[in-house]
Amino acid sequence: MSAISEFATKVTAHNAKIEAAVNGLTEDVQAVKAKIEELQNTPGIITPEDQALLDGIEGAAASISAKLEALDGLTPPPAPPA
Numbered sequence: 001m002s003a004i005s006e007f008a009t010k011v012t013a014h015n016a017k018i019e020a021a022v023n024g025l026t027e028d029v030q031a032v033k034a035k036i037e038e039l040q041n042t043p044g045i046i047t048p049e050d051q052a053l054l055d056g057i058e059g060a061a062a063s064i065s066a067k068l069e070a071l072d073g074l075t076p077p078p079a080p081p082a
């Protein structure tokens with residue numbers, strides 16, 4: 001294997017990880033949006049169900065934050081100067 005083909009293999013694997021992470025985040029954001037909409041359409045005072053929605057949104061936000069940190073960790077360092 002040449003150095004270029006080895007590099008291409010590594011970059012392809014790296015890009016697949018990034019794509020999977022982005023797809024997962026997109027799904028997470030849609031789920032949070034749906035929960036927010038559900039909460040906004042709840043009339044009256046905060047019920048136990050409303051509190052459960054708020055707790056779910058908070059948990060989802062924490063999960064998204066952790067995934068963003070993991071995604072940032074996948075970013076390769078810049079190439080050294082030639």
